Amino acid sequence: MAGGGSAIRGSRVGAGPMGEAERGESAPRVWVSYWCATGHETRPSFAQEQGLAVPETWDCPRCGLPAGQDRENPPEAPKNEPYKTHLAYVKERRTEADGAALLDEALAALRARRGG
Template identity: 50%
Template sequence: MAHSSSGFRGTRVGVTEGAGLKNQGEDPLGERLPRICVSYWCVQGHETRPVFIKLPEDQIPEVWDCRRCGKTASRNPDSAPGQEPPDDGDGYKSHLDYVKERRSSQDAEEVLAGALRRLRARGGLAD
């Protein structure tokens, strides 16, 4: 079952209209389904262009997550260009943000000191 906001509505990439079993018909590939590319812009000006199966305008999502920064992007490039969307706590986090949640600065210093000791013991790092 496809997610209700999915633009592909249960199809897979490469699936074509009229595609059946490989041993059926003369042209097993059928006709390619029409697709459209939709532009979304986030508050930082990044453009994201996902590809959807051609759907009615009201079924294409109004917002999409930016692929560069993870913020919410809209289809209107002029909508609230300088305003940050409300932070709902589920925002984008970098790998470093997750590491900082798990380790304190003291833990980081201990891990770094241990790694440097091992490198120096192998002769891979000068004092």
């Protein structure tokens, strides 16, 4: 194909001069350090605007734990409760004596229905 090339030959999407003149002026930034319980430091930047609050915690991108701004006292990892069966929940609400009384009551009702 002779001479019938594309007008954007040799360029790619996003190519070209990119500066503040094209994007506009960038907002002033503030960098905040966060530390997780495993000692990782994360430094996200935030726009420095009036009334804009910096979050107290940030998720660590390396391990996923919550991170706080106090290096010596990072937030604790959330406690993951293991799956509980219905029986486990019942045992939390009832004592052994309660269970024995309920069992005796149910057996008595069953025997009465069967005529025994």
